[in-house]
Amino acid sequence: MKQVSTISGRAIPLGLKNVDTDVIIPAHWLKTVSREGLGKGAFESIRQTPGNPFDVEDFAGAPILIAGDNFGCGSSREHAAWAMLDMGLTAVIAPSFSDIFSGNAFKNGILAVELPQEQVDRLLEVAKDHPITIDLENQFVTTPFQDRFAFEVDPFRKHCLLNGLDEIGLTLERDAAIETHEKERADSLPWLDAPTRNRREHA
Amino acid sequence: MPSKPRTLYEKIWDAHVVERQEDGTCLIYIDRHLVHEVTSPQAFEALRLSGRKVRRPDLTLAVPDHNLPTTPRLAPDGSRLPVADAQSAAQLAALEANAPSFGIEYIDAVAPEQGIVHVVGPEQGFSLPGTTIVCGDSHTAAHGGIGALAFGIGTSEVEHVLATQTLLLRPSKTMEVRVEGELGPGVTPKDLILHIIGVIGTAGGTGHVIEYRGPVFERMSVEGRLTVCNMSIEGGARAGLIAPDQTVFDYLEGRPYAPTDEAWDKAVDWWRSLATDECATFDKSVVIDASHVEPTVTWGTSPEDVVPIGGEVPAPESFADLSKQEAARKSLDYMGLSPGMPLEQVEVENIFIGSCTNSRIEDLRAAAAILKGRTKAHNVRWAIAVPGSGLVKRQAEEEGLDRIFTDAGFEWREPGCSACLAMNPDKVPPGERCASTSNRNFVGRQGPGSRTHLLSPAMAAAAAVTGRLTDVRKLLDV
Ligand code: SF4
Numbered sequence: 239m240k241q242v243s244t245i246s247g248r249a250i251p252l253g254l255k256n257v258d259t260d261v262i263i264p265a266h267w268l269k270t271v272s273r274e275g276l277g278k279g280a281f282e283s284i285r286q287t288p289g290n291p292f293d294v295e296d297f298a299g300a301p302i303l304i305a306g307d308n309f310g311c312g313s314s315r316e317h318a319a320w321a322m323l324d325m326g327l328t329a330v331i332a333p334s335f336s337d338i339f340s341g342n343a344f345k346n347g348i349l350a351v352e353l354p355q356e357q358v359d360r361l362l363e364v365a366k367d368h369p370i371t372i373d374l375e376n377q378f379v380t381t382p383f384q385d386r387f388a389f390e391v392d393p394f395r396k397h398c399l400l401n402g403l404d405e406i407g408l409t410l411e412r413d414a415a416i417e418t419h420e421k422e423r424a425d426s427l428p429w430l431d432a433p434t435r436n437r438r439e440h441a
Numbered sequence: 442m443p444s445k446p447r448t449l450y451e452k453i454w455d456a457h458v459v460e461r462q463e464d465g466t467c468l469i470y471i472d473r474h475l476v477h478e479v480t481s482p483q484a485f486e487a488l489r490l491s492g493r494k495v496r497r498p499d500l501t502l503a504v505p506d507h508n509l510p511t512t513p514r515l516a517p518d519g520s521r522l523p524v525a526d527a528q529s530a531a532q533l534a535a536l537e538a539n540a541p542s543f544g545i546e547y548i549d550a551v552a553p554e555q556g557i558v559h560v561v562g563p564e565q566g567f568s569l570p571g572t573t574i575v576c577g578d579s580h581t582a583a584h585g586g587i588g589a590l591a592f593g594i595g596t597s598e599v600e601h602v603l604a605t606q607t608l609l610l611r612p613s614k615t616m617e618v619r620v621e622g623e624l625g626p627g628v629t630p631k632d633l634i635l636h637i638i639g640v641i642g643t644a645g646g647t648g649h650v651i652e653y654r655g656p657v658f659e660r661m662s663v664e665g666r667l668t669v670c671n672m673s674i675e676g677g678a679r680a681g682l683i684a685p686d687q688t689v690f691d692y693l694e695g696r697p698y699a700p701t702d703e704a705w706d707k708a709v710d711w712w713r714s715l716a717t718d719e720c721a722t723f724d725k726s727v728v729i730d731a732s733h734v735e736p737t738v739t740w741g742t743s744p745e746d747v748v749p750i751g752g753e754v755p756a757p758e759s760f761a762d763l764s765k766q767e768a769a770r771k772s773l774d775y776m777g778l779s780p781g782m783p784l785e786q787v788e789v790e791n792i793f794i795g796s797c798t799n800s801r802i803e804d805l806r807a808a809a810a811i812l813k814g815r816t817k818a819h820n821v822r823w824a825i826a827v828p829g830s831g832l833v834k835r836q837a838e839e840e841g842l843d844r845i846f847t848d849a850g851f852e853w854r855e856p857g858c859s860a861c862l863a864m865n866p867d868k869v870p871p872g873e874r875c876a877s878t879s880n881r882n883f884v885g886r887q888g889p890g891s892r893t894h895l896l897s898p899a900m901a902a903a904a905a906v907t908g909r910l911t912d913v914r915k916l917l918d919v
Contacts (some may be wrong), residue, residue, distance in 0.1 A: 239491070269532070270482075270483075270528070270531075271531050271532055271535040272482065272486055273483050273487065273820070316483075316596060316597060320483070345597060378675035392597070403596075405601060405603060405609070406491075406600065406601050406604045409604075409605040409607060410493075410604065412459070412460060412468060412607075415459050415460050416459055416468075416470070416496075423470070427707075427708075428707075429499075429707060429708045430569075430572065431499065432499045433473075433499070433567055433698035
C-alpha cells in the first residue's frame with residue numbers, strides 16, 4: 239500500500255450529509271472483476287445533476303473530498319473505497335463517518351479526517367478557490383490562509399498509513415511465526431501439505 | 442498440552458493458532474482455501490498490484506460455479522460454448538486466467554470434477570476433518586459435515602489468505618445442538634436443519650460455532666451431515682460441525698486429494714482424537730427431540746419461517762415480538778399467502794432440486810424415488826434437477842436417475858449454483874412460487890419477485906407430482 243504522509247491539493251467541496259455507499263458506488267457496479275475503473279461509477283447519481291462540484295474542471299483529479307455528517311453509511315461494500323481511490327481521492331474530510339466505511343477506507347489507504355462542523359464549513363468555503371493540505375504526521379489540516387485545524391487519528395492506523403502498511407503487510411511481518419507453524423505442522427501432520435500431490439499419485 | 446477438557450471446535454482452533462495477541466485475537470493458519478469466480482477477482486488483482494504472491498498455492502483449489510449456465514457447455518463439435526452474459530463471462534474468464542498465473546490448481550468449467558465448490562471440496566477429498574477451510578462464500582459452513590472448521594470470508598479476507606495463508610480471528614463461543622431420538626420415516630436431514638433453525642432462530646447461533654451432537658448425526662450419511670452444517674449460517678452461526686467418525690473416514694478414503702497409505706493412517710488417528718472431550722462444556726446448549734421433526738417447509742422470506750407440512754400459514758399476531766409481527770406481515774404480502782391457509786394448499790409453478798445444500802447423489806436418489814413412475818403436475822411450468830458436480834451427475838446417470846427425472850418432466854442440467862441465487866440464467870419469474878431445495882428464501886433470491894419455499898429433495902419431488910406443497914409421506918409406501 240502507498241505511504242500517506244502529507245496530502246496537498248484541491249479538495250472537492252461536496253458538503254452533503256449522509257452520503258451512503260449506494261451514492262458512492264451504485265449496486266449495478268458490483269458485478270465487476272476489477273477495483274480499477276470503478277471511479278467511472280463513483281458518485282454517479284450526483285454527477286448526473288448539472289452544476290455538481292465533480293464537473294468543475296479545477297477539481298479534476300483532486301485528492302481530497304469534503305463531505306457532511308455520517309459519510310459512507312449503508313452497506314459494507316468495499317467497492318466504495320475502491321471507487322474513490324480509482325477517481326484519485328486519498329482523503330475525505332467530514333464531521334463524522336460510518337464505522338464500516340472508515341474501516342474500509344483505512345484498509346485501502348484512504349485517510350478519513352474528522353473535524354467539527356464549523357471547521358468543515360470553513361474548509362468548504364476555502365476549497366472553492368484554493369488548495370488544502372492535510373499533514374498526517376503532525377495531525378493538522380491547513381489552508382493558504384491562517385487556518386490550522388488539529389484532528390485526531392488512531393495511533394495504530396496512523397502508523398500503518400505513514401509506513402504504507404496494510405493488514406496483509408502487517409501479517410507478512412509475522413512471517414517467521416507463520417513459517418514456524420508451517421514447520422511444526424509439516425512434522426506432526428504432514429498429510430496436510432500438498433494435497434495436489436496426492437491427486438497426482440492417485441492418477 | 443492443555444489439560445482442560447475441550448470441544449471439537451476448541452481442539453481444531455488450538456491446533457491452528459500461529460500467534461495469540463493480548464486481546465485474544467489469534468492469527469489462525471488456514472489449511473484449505475477454495476476459490477470461485479465471484480469473490481476472487483479483486484483479491485487476485487490486489488495481489489498483482491502489490492506484487493504479492495500466493496503463499497500456498499498447493500493448499501488452494503479454484504473452481505467456477507456461481508455464474509455458469511447449466512445448459513450444455515460444449516457444442517456438438519466439442520468446442521466450448523460462450524457464456525452469453527458479458528459480466529458473468531468476464532468473472533469466469535478472470536478466474537480461468539488468475540488460477541494458473543498464481544500457480545493454483547483449477548478445475549475448469551467442462552471438467553468432469555467441476556461443480557459447486559462446497560460439493561467439490563469433500564467429494565475430491567480436498568476438505569478433510571480437523572482442517573480449517575475458508576471460501577469467499579457463506580455456505581462454506583457445509584464442510585463442517587466432515588468435521589472441519591469451515592467458514593465463509595469476504596474479498597479482503599480472500600486476499601489475506603491468498604497472501605499469508607492465515608486470518609486474524611477472535612475465537613467464537615461454543616454452542617451445542619443436541620438431537621435426541623430418531624427421525625421418523627420420510628423425515629430427512631434437510632427437515633431437521635430447517636426445524637433447528639425454526640427453534641433457534643436466524644440469530645440463535647450468532648457469535649457461536651455450533652456442534653451438532655446426538656445419535657441422529659452418528660447414524661447420518663456424510664451427505665446428510667453436509668446438508669445440516671451447510672445451513673448453520675442460516676441459524677446465525679459462522680460455522681457448524683459434526684465430530685468426524687468412521688462414516689466420514691470411509692467416505693474420504695481413496696478420494697483424489699485425500700492422504701494415502703501411512704499418511705492416511707496417521708491422519709485417521711489424529712481425526713479420532715478430535716471429538717469433544719466428555720467433560721467439555723459449551724457456552725450454549727439446545728436440545729431437540731427428533732421425533733417432533735416433521736417434513737418441514739418455509740412459508741416466509743426468512744429461513745426461520747418454518748412450519749411442518751401439515752400446518753398452516755401463521756398469523757402475524759401469533760408472534761410475541763412486535764418487529765417479528767411486522768416482518769411476518771411483509772413476508773406474507775411478498776409471498777402472496779394469507780394466515781390460516783394450509784400449507785398443502787399452496788400451489789407451486791417451479792421446482793428446483795439443486796444447490797450446495799441438496800445436490801449430492803443421495804439427494805437426487807431421494808427425489809427420484811418419489812418421481813419414479815410419476816410425472817409432474819400440469820400447473821408445474823418449470824422443474825429442473827441440477828446435480829452438484831459433474832461426478833454426481835455421472836453417477837446419477839449410471840444409476841438411471843436422469844431418465845426418471847426427464848420422464849417425470851424435469852430438465853436434467855449441468856452442475857452449478859443455478860437457481861439457488863439466480864446469478865446465471867436460471868431464474869424464477871416474478872410472482873411465481875418455487876419449491877426449492879436451496880438454503881435461502883430471501884426476497885428476490887431466486888430472481889426479482891420470486892417466491893421461495895425451502896424444503897427437502899423428496900418434498901420437492903412430491904410438490905412436482907401434485908403441483909402443491911405436499912407431505913411426501915403420502916406418496917411413500919409406508
Ligand atoms: S449453491 Fe447457492 S449457497 Fe451454495 S455456493 Fe452456490 S450460491 Fe452459494
